[in-house]
Amino acid sequence: MYEIGSKNTVSNTKMMLYSLIVCSLFVVSCQPEVVEVVKEIPVEKVVEVASAPGSLVVYSGRSEKLVQPIVDQFAAASGIEVEVKYGKTAEMAAVLMEEGNNSPADVFWAQDPGGLGAVAEAGMFADLPADVLASVDSKFQSKNGNWVGVSGRARVIVYNTATIDPEKDLPSDLWGFVDPEWKGRLGWAPTNGSFQAMVTALRSTWGEEKTKEWLEGIIANDVGVYPKNTPQVAAAAAGEIDVGFVNHYYLHRFIAAEGESFKARNYFLPGGGPGSLVMVAGVGRIDTGGNEDNAMKFINFLLSPVAQQYFAGQTYEYPLVEGVKIHRELTPIAELPKIDIDLSDLVDLQGTVDLLTEVGALE
């Protein structure tokens, strides 16, 4: 059904154009169901179909609910039989390292740069070709060119709409939350990878001393400790806390489930700094599989407009390649406060864990 050869190219291109027009119409008309249309883009154009497509093994630290639909699109379009192992990013990284040279994986798709960095350090990633790296901002990839960001998420403040007026009540940067007026009103998830990346960014911009002061100030404000982002967003909506430090996209999933009356919203700190860090999920190619062609097809596909549009429309993430429309509810990445941090610089995770331990944030 999807095996469309070159003789169909013309009609395909027409169809694709048509779909894109429909798609952008929907985006412009601000329908909440932008997402439905994305599936109409003919994927066949983006992926070459080989005569013997073969297979591909992906280890994914991103969850099945988020990424299986786009994996299915790739499989259907390319004819490649794609098998995915899902788990948490850190656990998948550990599995890869235990497997070593016997790993059946061809691609590692991780939720955050920390997991990619650990696998890269173990020497398991192959270098990615220059054209792949060139399509994504150099801030969002490894310095050595062995992993590349695929989709982005912004660190934001989630606040309770009943108790907080964002214009009046919220400070312009993270430092403002050490003020005693926030006592008993804050939440965070200190074991979360994105949070720790933000702290690493704080250390590199503010220095160790000021970061430590900030952490101690937040702890002194009786911050509520959550195991991860989602219960924080739920707690902010319930009014258990007024403010939480989270990634932006969970809110949109809650609103999708609970409706517009959901009592929490996101706030982008206008003062910028690491409080508005953009984090990425990314991919690298595992060297041991010997399945380079299919692995590269998959990675290229993830950076194609089809997949990028999927992330923007379906998972409320930021696309990382040019020319893809973001979800209407999101602040465009260009309008986010500029911060000058390369994600590949945020390697000193151990330093962050040590600091968090020292101040007692991990108890």
Next chain:
Amino acid sequence: MSFFFRKTSPAKVVLWLTGALVASLLLLPIGYLLLRASEAGDSIWNILFSSRTARILLKTVYLAVAVTVGSALVAIPIAWLTVRTDLPMRRLWAILTTLPLVVPSYVGAYLFISVLGPRGILQQWLEPLGVQRLPKLYGFPGAFVVLTLLSYPYILTTTRVALMRMNPALEEASRNLGNGPWSTFWRVTLPQLRPGLAAGGLLVALYVLRDFGAVSFMRYSTFTRVLYIQYQSSFDRTGAAVLALVLILLTLFVLLIEILTRGRAKYYGGHVGAVGNPMEMQLGHWRWPSLLFCAIVVILSLVLPASILVYWFLRGISVTMTFPSLWLSAWNSVVASGLASGLVLMAAVPVAWLSVRQKGRFAMLLERISYSAFALPGIVVALALVFFGANYANPIYQTVYLLLFGYLIMFLPQAVGALRTSFLQISPSIEQAARTLGKNPLNVFRTITVPVSRPGIAAGFALVFLTVMKELPITLILGPLGFSTLATSVWSAVEEAMFGAAAAPALLLILLSSVPMALIALRERV
């Protein structure tokens, strides 16, 4: 050698060999941990020997003891009520009170907070009465309550086994000597329950040691949380291995306590016909408080989580749901749990049998080894098997076989504990009598031991089935590529705050688990 064989029948040799094989397989995780720990850097030793770690260890032990005691207090009355009294609908209560075991602890904790949290559903109901905020349940109280409600079925199950096959002559004698029902319970029944209680209590304590979900939601630092931070934040497998070895030491400590509780008493009667029908007590006016107690436990541990799941399900029903994949996950869950339960029971028989019938260190050691991995978080066992599977057993790597093997290592103690409780109640003289009548050992085992220990076999099956149904890390990591179960579907959806999508597989998990529990309850001879 000839001396050895002269005294030992071929059946016994087979038993010993199987037992030794099972034990050596169980040592794989420890071998892996020692290997990784030997590569660990210096920093982990600083973590290990810090006062903070010592404090967390103490907190961990404290929680484990508290939850074990709490679970016993919940489980003993229910076990007694459902086996030995005329409690109305007692088979139904027996099924319902076992099911909380199938609720994953992170789901249980999340649901609990959404109801009883400072601004949870209960507070919203109370808001018209002026209640702005409920007291925080975070910290020890929250962790204690959630873990107790989710793990009391361990003690319940093993205690019921002990009650069902307890020698009624002792209780009758006590009553005839003028003791009242309460006095008989305290002085005769409870001491007889010791092996069942100890086996269940051990499972609860070790479960608390390895739990990560409930304690992290409830903000209570335990040692396993420290271990997870090592994996998740530092990507440090070698450091995590050192910490996991500490968990094993802690397990040895708990095992020592259990041996001391277990004592050297005999739990079988002297007569061949000792396994009679136990006395049934008329509850009379006590019927209502008894029903209320069972109802409260079931409401808190099962109805409350389930009704929120139903709410999520109804609210999310408009969202497109992928039912085909749901049925496939359900099928995978049931098949994997069924196969695992069968395999684990078969492996548990020689271990439990030898530890009951053979005095001596080796039999004891064998049984102890079966517990060695039980306090390890699933991720540790899974990584150990990844290491061995990928590098030394590649043909079975990422197949169902290695997955089942992982379940075997994790859950063997549950079956051993239940079987042991039953075996202890069989008098060796019954079997010896059968032998002298000319039956071979296998025949004796099939025609005498298995039928008499049916409650233990059923309980072992139930415990393994329910825990494999909800198992996550081993299923995710060791399962074949693309293998999904109901538990992995729930996790995947909850992880992304898609609660509507999580509800259907979670409810199905509970419903499907209740089927084998119901079948077992209906076959019970109570």
